[in-house]
Amino acid sequence: MTTWAHPTTLDEALAALARPGARPAAGCTRLAFELADPSRRPARLVSLRGVPGLAELTLVATAAGRRLEIGAMATHAQVGAHPAVRARYPLLAEVFALVGNVRVRGVATVGGVLAGAVYAWDPPTALLALGARVRVSGPDGAVRVVPLAEFYPAPGQTVLSPGELITVVEVDEPAPGTVGRYTSFRTRSAEDTSALGVAVTVRIVDGVCASVRIAVGSGTPMPVGFRDIDTLLVGRRPDDARVRAVADAYADAVLCVDDLRASAEYRAEMVRVWIRRTLSAAIADAHHPTGPQTPEPQTPGPQTPGPQTPGPQTPEPTGGPTTPATLAGGW
Structure with a gap:
Protein backbone atom coordinates (compact mmCIF):
# COMPACT_ATOMS: atom_id res chain seq x y z
CA MET A 1 0.00 0.00 0.00
CA THR A 2 1.21 3.49 -0.82
CA THR A 3 1.08 6.09 1.94
CA TRP A 4 0.92 9.79 1.16
CA ALA A 5 2.36 12.86 2.86
CA HIS A 6 0.83 16.27 2.20
CA PRO A 7 3.33 18.94 3.32
CA THR A 8 2.38 22.61 3.24
CA THR A 9 5.90 24.09 3.34
CA LEU A 10 9.13 23.34 1.51
CA ASP A 11 10.86 22.35 4.75
CA GLU A 12 8.08 19.85 5.51
CA ALA A 13 8.37 18.43 2.01
CA LEU A 14 12.14 18.00 2.29
CA ALA A 15 11.78 16.34 5.70
CA ALA A 16 9.21 13.92 4.29
CA LEU A 17 11.43 13.14 1.30
CA ALA A 18 14.33 12.33 3.61
CA ARG A 19 12.48 9.25 4.87
CA PRO A 20 13.57 5.95 3.26
CA GLY A 21 11.61 5.07 0.13
CA ALA A 22 9.90 8.46 -0.16
CA ARG A 23 9.39 9.95 -3.60
CA PRO A 24 7.94 13.30 -4.72
CA ALA A 25 4.58 13.38 -6.51
CA ALA A 26 3.92 16.30 -8.85
CA GLY A 27 1.86 15.83 -12.04
CA CYS A 28 2.04 12.02 -11.72
CA THR A 29 1.98 11.45 -15.49
CA ARG A 30 4.70 8.85 -15.04
CA LEU A 31 3.87 7.73 -11.50
CA ALA A 32 0.37 6.78 -12.64
CA PHE A 33 1.79 3.74 -14.44
CA GLU A 34 3.71 2.65 -11.34
CA LEU A 35 0.70 3.17 -9.08
CA ALA A 36 -1.32 0.90 -11.35
CA ASP A 37 1.25 -1.91 -11.06
CA PRO A 38 1.46 -3.50 -7.57
CA SER A 39 4.99 -4.72 -8.27
CA ARG A 40 6.23 -1.17 -8.97
CA ARG A 41 4.03 0.81 -6.60
CA PRO A 42 6.04 3.27 -4.43
CA ALA A 43 5.81 2.77 -0.68
CA ARG A 44 5.58 6.46 0.17
CA LEU A 45 4.74 9.51 -1.91
CA VAL A 46 5.11 13.16 -0.97
CA SER A 47 2.59 15.41 -2.69
CA LEU A 48 4.01 18.79 -3.67
CA ARG A 49 0.69 20.39 -4.55
CA GLY A 50 0.32 22.04 -1.16
CA VAL A 51 3.78 23.63 -1.15
CA PRO A 52 3.44 27.34 -2.04
CA GLY A 53 5.66 29.11 -4.56
CA LEU A 54 6.76 26.09 -6.58
CA ALA A 55 4.61 26.84 -9.65
CA GLU A 56 5.66 30.43 -10.28
CA LEU A 57 7.36 31.77 -13.43
CA THR A 58 9.40 34.91 -12.80
CA LEU A 59 11.74 37.18 -14.77
CA VAL A 60 14.62 38.28 -12.54
CA ALA A 61 17.05 41.11 -13.25
CA THR A 62 20.71 40.08 -13.01
CA ALA A 63 24.06 41.81 -13.48
CA ALA A 64 24.29 40.22 -16.94
CA GLY A 65 20.71 40.90 -18.02
CA ARG A 66 17.63 38.88 -17.15
CA ARG A 67 16.92 35.34 -16.05
CA LEU A 68 13.76 33.27 -16.26
CA GLU A 69 13.02 31.25 -13.13
CA ILE A 70 10.55 28.41 -13.66
CA GLY A 71 9.12 26.76 -10.54
CA ALA A 72 9.39 23.01 -10.52
CA MET A 73 5.61 22.61 -10.19
CA ALA A 74 4.85 24.81 -13.20
CA THR A 75 3.05 22.74 -15.81
CA HIS A 76 3.96 22.39 -19.46
CA ALA A 77 0.78 24.28 -20.32
CA GLN A 78 1.81 27.19 -18.07
CA VAL A 79 5.22 27.47 -19.70
CA GLY A 80 3.81 27.19 -23.20
CA ALA A 81 1.19 29.89 -22.62
CA HIS A 82 3.08 32.35 -20.39
CA PRO A 83 3.35 35.76 -22.15
CA ALA A 84 6.92 36.46 -20.95
CA VAL A 85 8.11 33.02 -22.05
CA ARG A 86 6.46 33.37 -25.45
CA ALA A 87 7.96 36.84 -25.93
CA ARG A 88 11.50 36.25 -24.64
CA TYR A 89 11.95 32.46 -24.86
CA PRO A 90 9.75 31.40 -27.81
CA LEU A 91 11.72 28.22 -28.42
CA LEU A 92 10.99 27.10 -24.86
CA ALA A 93 7.30 27.97 -25.11
CA GLU A 94 6.93 26.08 -28.38
CA VAL A 95 8.69 22.93 -27.16
CA PHE A 96 6.61 22.70 -23.98
CA ALA A 97 3.47 23.22 -26.07
CA LEU A 98 4.57 20.34 -28.31
CA VAL A 99 4.50 17.63 -25.62
CA GLY A 100 1.80 14.98 -25.71
CA ASN A 101 -1.71 16.42 -25.72
CA VAL A 102 -3.61 19.08 -23.82
CA ARG A 103 -4.45 16.68 -20.97
CA VAL A 104 -0.81 15.74 -20.42
CA ARG A 105 0.41 19.33 -20.68
CA GLY A 106 -2.14 20.41 -18.11
CA VAL A 107 -0.59 18.29 -15.35
CA ALA A 108 2.99 17.38 -16.37
CA THR A 109 5.49 19.58 -14.53
CA VAL A 110 8.87 21.08 -15.36
CA GLY A 111 10.50 19.50 -12.32
CA GLY A 112 9.02 16.13 -13.18
CA VAL A 113 10.20 16.15 -16.80
CA LEU A 114 13.78 16.74 -15.56
CA ALA A 115 13.78 14.50 -12.49
CA GLY A 116 12.11 11.66 -14.40
CA ALA A 117 15.25 11.23 -16.52
CA VAL A 118 13.27 9.63 -19.35
CA TYR A 119 15.35 9.86 -22.52
CA ALA A 120 12.40 10.23 -24.90
CA TRP A 121 11.04 13.51 -23.47
CA ASP A 122 11.55 16.74 -25.46
CA PRO A 123 11.89 19.64 -22.95
CA PRO A 124 15.27 18.64 -21.43
CA THR A 125 16.87 18.86 -24.88
CA ALA A 126 15.59 22.40 -25.47
CA LEU A 127 16.60 23.46 -21.96
CA LEU A 128 20.10 22.08 -22.55
CA ALA A 129 20.46 24.14 -25.73
CA LEU A 130 19.48 27.20 -23.70
CA GLY A 131 22.13 26.50 -21.06
CA ALA A 132 19.59 25.95 -18.28
CA ARG A 133 20.51 25.33 -14.66
CA VAL A 134 18.65 23.33 -12.00
CA ARG A 135 18.26 24.72 -8.49
CA VAL A 136 18.14 21.93 -5.94
CA SER A 137 17.04 22.29 -2.29
CA GLY A 138 18.08 19.81 0.36
CA PRO A 139 18.07 19.20 4.11
CA ASP A 140 19.03 21.94 6.57
CA GLY A 141 18.39 24.71 4.05
CA ALA A 142 21.10 23.57 1.62
CA VAL A 143 20.71 24.92 -1.92
CA ARG A 144 22.87 24.14 -4.94
CA VAL A 145 22.63 25.07 -8.60
CA VAL A 146 23.57 22.40 -11.15
CA PRO A 147 24.05 23.08 -14.87
CA LEU A 148 21.66 20.86 -16.79
CA ALA A 149 24.67 19.59 -18.74
CA GLU A 150 25.84 18.00 -15.46
CA PHE A 151 22.44 16.95 -14.09
CA TYR A 152 22.41 13.47 -15.67
CA PRO A 153 25.54 11.55 -14.63
CA ALA A 154 24.32 8.40 -16.40
CA PRO A 155 21.28 7.28 -18.41
CA GLY A 156 18.14 7.26 -16.28
CA GLN A 157 19.94 8.89 -13.33
CA THR A 158 20.16 12.38 -11.87
CA VAL A 159 22.48 14.01 -9.36
CA LEU A 160 19.62 14.28 -6.84
CA SER A 161 20.35 12.67 -3.47
CA PRO A 162 17.70 11.35 -1.06
CA GLY A 163 15.93 14.29 0.54
CA GLU A 164 16.72 16.68 -2.32
CA LEU A 165 14.17 18.32 -4.58
CA ILE A 166 14.24 20.42 -7.74
CA THR A 167 12.67 23.78 -6.86
CA VAL A 168 13.53 26.08 -9.77
CA VAL A 169 14.91 25.88 -13.32
CA GLU A 170 16.98 28.92 -14.29
CA VAL A 171 17.37 30.08 -17.91
CA ASP A 172 19.36 33.19 -18.79
CA GLU A 173 17.84 35.42 -21.43
CA PRO A 174 19.73 34.84 -24.70
CA ALA A 175 21.77 37.65 -26.21
CA PRO A 176 19.93 39.89 -28.68
CA GLY A 177 19.81 38.36 -32.13
CA GLN A 293 11.22 32.38 -41.27
CA THR A 294 8.72 29.57 -40.92
CA PRO A 295 9.57 26.56 -43.09
CA GLU A 296 7.08 25.18 -45.56
CA PRO A 297 4.86 22.57 -43.89
CA GLN A 298 5.89 18.99 -44.55
CA THR A 299 3.03 16.64 -45.29
CA PRO A 300 3.60 12.96 -44.54
CA GLY A 301 2.75 10.61 -47.35
CA PRO A 302 4.25 8.42 -50.03
CA GLN A 303 7.25 9.97 -51.72
CA THR A 304 8.39 9.38 -55.28
CA PRO A 305 12.11 8.63 -55.27
CA GLY A 306 14.25 10.76 -57.54
CA PRO A 307 17.20 9.62 -59.63
CA GLN A 308 19.68 7.64 -57.56
CA THR A 309 23.34 8.58 -57.49
CA PRO A 310 25.80 5.71 -57.10
CA GLY A 311 27.80 5.68 -53.89
CA PRO A 312 26.95 5.77 -50.16
CA GLN A 313 23.87 7.83 -49.34
CA THR A 314 22.68 9.27 -46.05
CA PRO A 315 19.10 8.04 -45.50
CA GLU A 316 16.63 10.88 -45.45
CA PRO A 317 13.36 10.74 -43.48
CA THR A 318 10.55 9.61 -45.73
CA GLY A 319 6.79 9.91 -45.64
Whole structure:
Protein backbone atom coordinates (compact mmCIF):
# COMPACT_ATOMS: atom_id res chain seq x y z
CA MET A 1 0.00 0.00 0.00
CA THR A 2 1.21 3.49 -0.82
CA THR A 3 1.08 6.09 1.94
CA TRP A 4 0.92 9.79 1.16
CA ALA A 5 2.36 12.86 2.86
CA HIS A 6 0.83 16.27 2.20
CA PRO A 7 3.33 18.94 3.32
CA THR A 8 2.38 22.61 3.24
CA THR A 9 5.90 24.09 3.34
CA LEU A 10 9.13 23.34 1.51
CA ASP A 11 10.86 22.35 4.75
CA GLU A 12 8.08 19.85 5.51
CA ALA A 13 8.37 18.43 2.01
CA LEU A 14 12.14 18.00 2.29
CA ALA A 15 11.78 16.34 5.70
CA ALA A 16 9.21 13.92 4.29
CA LEU A 17 11.43 13.14 1.30
CA ALA A 18 14.33 12.33 3.61
CA ARG A 19 12.48 9.25 4.87
CA PRO A 20 13.57 5.95 3.26
CA GLY A 21 11.61 5.07 0.13
CA ALA A 22 9.90 8.46 -0.16
CA ARG A 23 9.39 9.95 -3.60
CA PRO A 24 7.94 13.30 -4.72
CA ALA A 25 4.58 13.38 -6.51
CA ALA A 26 3.92 16.30 -8.85
CA GLY A 27 1.86 15.83 -12.04
CA CYS A 28 2.04 12.02 -11.72
CA THR A 29 1.98 11.45 -15.49
CA ARG A 30 4.70 8.85 -15.04
CA LEU A 31 3.87 7.73 -11.50
CA ALA A 32 0.37 6.78 -12.64
CA PHE A 33 1.79 3.74 -14.44
CA GLU A 34 3.71 2.65 -11.34
CA LEU A 35 0.70 3.17 -9.08
CA ALA A 36 -1.32 0.90 -11.35
CA ASP A 37 1.25 -1.91 -11.06
CA PRO A 38 1.46 -3.50 -7.57
CA SER A 39 4.99 -4.72 -8.27
CA ARG A 40 6.23 -1.17 -8.97
CA ARG A 41 4.03 0.81 -6.60
CA PRO A 42 6.04 3.27 -4.43
CA ALA A 43 5.81 2.77 -0.68
CA ARG A 44 5.58 6.46 0.17
CA LEU A 45 4.74 9.51 -1.91
CA VAL A 46 5.11 13.16 -0.97
CA SER A 47 2.59 15.41 -2.69
CA LEU A 48 4.01 18.79 -3.67
CA ARG A 49 0.69 20.39 -4.55
CA GLY A 50 0.32 22.04 -1.16
CA VAL A 51 3.78 23.63 -1.15
CA PRO A 52 3.44 27.34 -2.04
CA GLY A 53 5.66 29.11 -4.56
CA LEU A 54 6.76 26.09 -6.58
CA ALA A 55 4.61 26.84 -9.65
CA GLU A 56 5.66 30.43 -10.28
CA LEU A 57 7.36 31.77 -13.43
CA THR A 58 9.40 34.91 -12.80
CA LEU A 59 11.74 37.18 -14.77
CA VAL A 60 14.62 38.28 -12.54
CA ALA A 61 17.05 41.11 -13.25
CA THR A 62 20.71 40.08 -13.01
CA ALA A 63 24.06 41.81 -13.48
CA ALA A 64 24.29 40.22 -16.94
CA GLY A 65 20.71 40.90 -18.02
CA ARG A 66 17.63 38.88 -17.15
CA ARG A 67 16.92 35.34 -16.05
CA LEU A 68 13.76 33.27 -16.26
CA GLU A 69 13.02 31.25 -13.13
CA ILE A 70 10.55 28.41 -13.66
CA GLY A 71 9.12 26.76 -10.54
CA ALA A 72 9.39 23.01 -10.52
CA MET A 73 5.61 22.61 -10.19
CA ALA A 74 4.85 24.81 -13.20
CA THR A 75 3.05 22.74 -15.81
CA HIS A 76 3.96 22.39 -19.46
CA ALA A 77 0.78 24.28 -20.32
CA GLN A 78 1.81 27.19 -18.07
CA VAL A 79 5.22 27.47 -19.70
CA GLY A 80 3.81 27.19 -23.20
CA ALA A 81 1.19 29.89 -22.62
CA HIS A 82 3.08 32.35 -20.39
CA PRO A 83 3.35 35.76 -22.15
CA ALA A 84 6.92 36.46 -20.95
CA VAL A 85 8.11 33.02 -22.05
CA ARG A 86 6.46 33.37 -25.45
CA ALA A 87 7.96 36.84 -25.93
CA ARG A 88 11.50 36.25 -24.64
CA TYR A 89 11.95 32.46 -24.86
CA PRO A 90 9.75 31.40 -27.81
CA LEU A 91 11.72 28.22 -28.42
CA LEU A 92 10.99 27.10 -24.86
CA ALA A 93 7.30 27.97 -25.11
CA GLU A 94 6.93 26.08 -28.38
CA VAL A 95 8.69 22.93 -27.16
CA PHE A 96 6.61 22.70 -23.98
CA ALA A 97 3.47 23.22 -26.07
CA LEU A 98 4.57 20.34 -28.31
CA VAL A 99 4.50 17.63 -25.62
CA GLY A 100 1.80 14.98 -25.71
CA ASN A 101 -1.71 16.42 -25.72
CA VAL A 102 -3.61 19.08 -23.82
CA ARG A 103 -4.45 16.68 -20.97
CA VAL A 104 -0.81 15.74 -20.42
CA ARG A 105 0.41 19.33 -20.68
CA GLY A 106 -2.14 20.41 -18.11
CA VAL A 107 -0.59 18.29 -15.35
CA ALA A 108 2.99 17.38 -16.37
CA THR A 109 5.49 19.58 -14.53
CA VAL A 110 8.87 21.08 -15.36
CA GLY A 111 10.50 19.50 -12.32
CA GLY A 112 9.02 16.13 -13.18
CA VAL A 113 10.20 16.15 -16.80
CA LEU A 114 13.78 16.74 -15.56
CA ALA A 115 13.78 14.50 -12.49
CA GLY A 116 12.11 11.66 -14.40
CA ALA A 117 15.25 11.23 -16.52
CA VAL A 118 13.27 9.63 -19.35
CA TYR A 119 15.35 9.86 -22.52
CA ALA A 120 12.40 10.23 -24.90
CA TRP A 121 11.04 13.51 -23.47
CA ASP A 122 11.55 16.74 -25.46
CA PRO A 123 11.89 19.64 -22.95
CA PRO A 124 15.27 18.64 -21.43
CA THR A 125 16.87 18.86 -24.88
CA ALA A 126 15.59 22.40 -25.47
CA LEU A 127 16.60 23.46 -21.96
CA LEU A 128 20.10 22.08 -22.55
CA ALA A 129 20.46 24.14 -25.73
CA LEU A 130 19.48 27.20 -23.70
CA GLY A 131 22.13 26.50 -21.06
CA ALA A 132 19.59 25.95 -18.28
CA ARG A 133 20.51 25.33 -14.66
CA VAL A 134 18.65 23.33 -12.00
CA ARG A 135 18.26 24.72 -8.49
CA VAL A 136 18.14 21.93 -5.94
CA SER A 137 17.04 22.29 -2.29
CA GLY A 138 18.08 19.81 0.36
CA PRO A 139 18.07 19.20 4.11
CA ASP A 140 19.03 21.94 6.57
CA GLY A 141 18.39 24.71 4.05
CA ALA A 142 21.10 23.57 1.62
CA VAL A 143 20.71 24.92 -1.92
CA ARG A 144 22.87 24.14 -4.94
CA VAL A 145 22.63 25.07 -8.60
CA VAL A 146 23.57 22.40 -11.15
CA PRO A 147 24.05 23.08 -14.87
CA LEU A 148 21.66 20.86 -16.79
CA ALA A 149 24.67 19.59 -18.74
CA GLU A 150 25.84 18.00 -15.46
CA PHE A 151 22.44 16.95 -14.09
CA TYR A 152 22.41 13.47 -15.67
CA PRO A 153 25.54 11.55 -14.63
CA ALA A 154 24.32 8.40 -16.40
CA PRO A 155 21.28 7.28 -18.41
CA GLY A 156 18.14 7.26 -16.28
CA GLN A 157 19.94 8.89 -13.33
CA THR A 158 20.16 12.38 -11.87
CA VAL A 159 22.48 14.01 -9.36
CA LEU A 160 19.62 14.28 -6.84
CA SER A 161 20.35 12.67 -3.47
CA PRO A 162 17.70 11.35 -1.06
CA GLY A 163 15.93 14.29 0.54
CA GLU A 164 16.72 16.68 -2.32
CA LEU A 165 14.17 18.32 -4.58
CA ILE A 166 14.24 20.42 -7.74
CA THR A 167 12.67 23.78 -6.86
CA VAL A 168 13.53 26.08 -9.77
CA VAL A 169 14.91 25.88 -13.32
CA GLU A 170 16.98 28.92 -14.29
CA VAL A 171 17.37 30.08 -17.91
CA ASP A 172 19.36 33.19 -18.79
CA GLU A 173 17.84 35.42 -21.43
CA PRO A 174 19.73 34.84 -24.70
CA ALA A 175 21.77 37.65 -26.21
CA PRO A 176 19.93 39.89 -28.68
CA GLY A 177 19.81 38.36 -32.13
CA THR A 178 19.91 34.78 -30.89
CA VAL A 179 17.62 32.42 -32.79
CA GLY A 180 16.34 29.06 -31.60
CA ARG A 181 15.06 26.05 -33.49
CA TYR A 182 13.76 22.68 -32.34
CA THR A 183 12.97 19.67 -34.51
CA SER A 184 10.93 16.77 -33.20
CA PHE A 185 11.27 13.72 -35.44
CA ARG A 186 8.43 11.27 -34.79
CA THR A 187 7.97 7.94 -36.46
CA ARG A 188 4.49 7.26 -35.16
CA SER A 189 1.54 9.45 -34.10
CA ALA A 190 1.77 13.19 -33.43
CA GLU A 191 1.03 12.54 -29.73
CA ASP A 192 3.79 9.96 -29.38
CA THR A 193 7.15 10.85 -27.87
CA SER A 194 9.88 11.85 -30.28
CA ALA A 195 12.22 9.36 -31.87
CA LEU A 196 14.77 12.18 -31.99
CA GLY A 197 14.88 15.80 -30.89
CA VAL A 198 17.38 18.42 -32.05
CA ALA A 199 17.62 21.88 -30.47
CA VAL A 200 19.80 24.70 -31.76
CA THR A 201 20.46 28.23 -30.57
CA VAL A 202 22.66 30.43 -32.76
CA ARG A 203 23.65 34.11 -33.05
CA ILE A 204 25.10 35.59 -36.23
CA VAL A 205 26.91 38.95 -36.20
CA ASP A 206 28.05 40.46 -39.51
CA GLY A 207 27.74 37.11 -41.21
CA VAL A 208 29.94 35.35 -38.63
CA CYS A 209 28.75 32.85 -36.01
CA ALA A 210 29.13 34.59 -32.63
CA SER A 211 27.67 31.71 -30.60
CA VAL A 212 25.97 28.38 -31.15
CA ARG A 213 24.73 25.59 -28.96
CA ILE A 214 23.34 22.27 -30.19
CA ALA A 215 21.59 19.60 -28.13
CA VAL A 216 20.35 16.16 -29.13
CA GLY A 217 17.86 14.06 -27.18
CA SER A 218 14.87 11.70 -27.30
CA GLY A 219 16.93 9.19 -29.29
CA THR A 220 19.96 9.29 -26.98
CA PRO A 221 20.25 7.78 -23.47
CA MET A 222 20.13 11.35 -22.10
CA PRO A 223 20.19 14.81 -23.70
CA VAL A 224 23.69 15.60 -24.94
CA GLY A 225 25.66 18.35 -26.59
CA PHE A 226 29.29 18.52 -27.65
CA ARG A 227 30.70 21.97 -27.04
CA ASP A 228 33.96 21.12 -28.78
CA ILE A 229 32.00 20.37 -31.95
CA ASP A 230 29.83 23.48 -31.60
CA THR A 231 32.93 25.68 -31.51
CA LEU A 232 33.85 24.56 -35.03
CA LEU A 233 31.38 27.22 -36.18
CA VAL A 234 32.21 30.03 -33.76
CA GLY A 235 34.16 32.91 -35.30
CA ARG A 236 33.54 31.57 -38.82
CA ARG A 237 31.00 32.07 -41.56
CA PRO A 238 28.56 29.18 -41.20
CA ASP A 239 28.47 27.99 -44.79
CA ASP A 240 26.99 24.69 -45.96
CA ALA A 241 30.32 22.85 -45.74
CA ARG A 242 30.84 23.82 -42.09
CA VAL A 243 27.24 22.98 -41.21
CA ARG A 244 27.66 19.53 -42.78
CA ALA A 245 30.95 19.04 -40.94
CA VAL A 246 29.26 19.78 -37.61
CA ALA A 247 26.33 17.46 -38.41
CA ASP A 248 28.73 14.67 -39.41
CA ALA A 249 30.78 15.15 -36.25
CA TYR A 250 27.67 14.87 -34.08
CA ALA A 251 26.52 11.73 -35.90
CA ASP A 252 29.94 10.16 -35.30
CA ALA A 253 30.09 11.19 -31.63
CA VAL A 254 26.56 10.51 -30.44
CA LEU A 255 25.35 7.27 -28.85
CA CYS A 256 21.77 6.42 -29.78
CA VAL A 257 19.25 3.97 -28.34
CA ASP A 258 17.32 1.08 -29.86
CA ASP A 259 13.57 0.97 -29.19
CA LEU A 260 10.27 0.46 -30.98
CA ARG A 261 10.39 3.94 -32.50
CA ALA A 262 13.69 3.48 -34.35
CA SER A 263 16.96 1.57 -34.32
CA ALA A 264 20.14 3.11 -32.96
CA GLU A 265 21.76 2.95 -36.39
CA TYR A 266 18.86 4.76 -38.07
CA ARG A 267 18.76 7.39 -35.33
CA ALA A 268 22.47 8.11 -35.75
CA GLU A 269 21.91 8.87 -39.42
CA MET A 270 18.91 11.01 -38.52
CA VAL A 271 21.16 12.99 -36.17
CA ARG A 272 23.23 13.84 -39.23
CA VAL A 273 20.14 14.82 -41.25
CA TRP A 274 18.25 16.79 -38.62
CA ILE A 275 21.21 18.69 -37.20
CA ARG A 276 22.06 19.79 -40.73
CA ARG A 277 18.47 20.84 -41.43
CA THR A 278 17.79 22.45 -38.05
CA LEU A 279 21.11 24.28 -37.90
CA SER A 280 20.74 25.51 -41.49
CA ALA A 281 17.23 26.79 -40.75
CA ALA A 282 18.38 28.56 -37.57
CA ILE A 283 21.26 30.22 -39.43
CA ALA A 284 18.89 31.35 -42.17
CA ASP A 285 16.57 32.80 -39.54
CA ALA A 286 19.47 34.61 -37.88
CA HIS A 287 20.27 36.36 -41.15
CA HIS A 288 16.75 37.89 -41.20
CA PRO A 289 16.57 40.81 -38.75
CA THR A 290 12.79 40.94 -39.10
CA GLY A 291 12.45 37.56 -37.42
CA PRO A 292 12.59 33.84 -38.09
CA GLN A 293 11.22 32.38 -41.27
CA THR A 294 8.72 29.57 -40.92
CA PRO A 295 9.57 26.56 -43.09
CA GLU A 296 7.08 25.18 -45.56
CA PRO A 297 4.86 22.57 -43.89
CA GLN A 298 5.89 18.99 -44.55
CA THR A 299 3.03 16.64 -45.29
CA PRO A 300 3.60 12.96 -44.54
CA GLY A 301 2.75 10.61 -47.35
CA PRO A 302 4.25 8.42 -50.03
CA GLN A 303 7.25 9.97 -51.72
CA THR A 304 8.39 9.38 -55.28
CA PRO A 305 12.11 8.63 -55.27
CA GLY A 306 14.25 10.76 -57.54
CA PRO A 307 17.20 9.62 -59.63
CA GLN A 308 19.68 7.64 -57.56
CA THR A 309 23.34 8.58 -57.49
CA PRO A 310 25.80 5.71 -57.10
CA GLY A 311 27.80 5.68 -53.89
CA PRO A 312 26.95 5.77 -50.16
CA GLN A 313 23.87 7.83 -49.34
CA THR A 314 22.68 9.27 -46.05
CA PRO A 315 19.10 8.04 -45.50
CA GLU A 316 16.63 10.88 -45.45
CA PRO A 317 13.36 10.74 -43.48
CA THR A 318 10.55 9.61 -45.73
CA GLY A 319 6.79 9.91 -45.64
CA GLY A 320 4.33 7.47 -44.19
CA PRO A 321 4.01 7.67 -40.39
CA THR A 322 6.87 10.12 -39.89
CA THR A 323 5.75 13.40 -38.35
CA PRO A 324 8.52 16.05 -38.36
CA ALA A 325 7.86 19.30 -36.54
CA THR A 326 10.29 22.18 -36.81
CA LEU A 327 9.76 25.07 -34.42
CA ALA A 328 11.38 28.44 -34.86
CA GLY A 329 11.92 31.18 -32.31
CA GLY A 330 13.96 34.37 -32.16
CA TRP A 331 14.70 36.63 -29.20
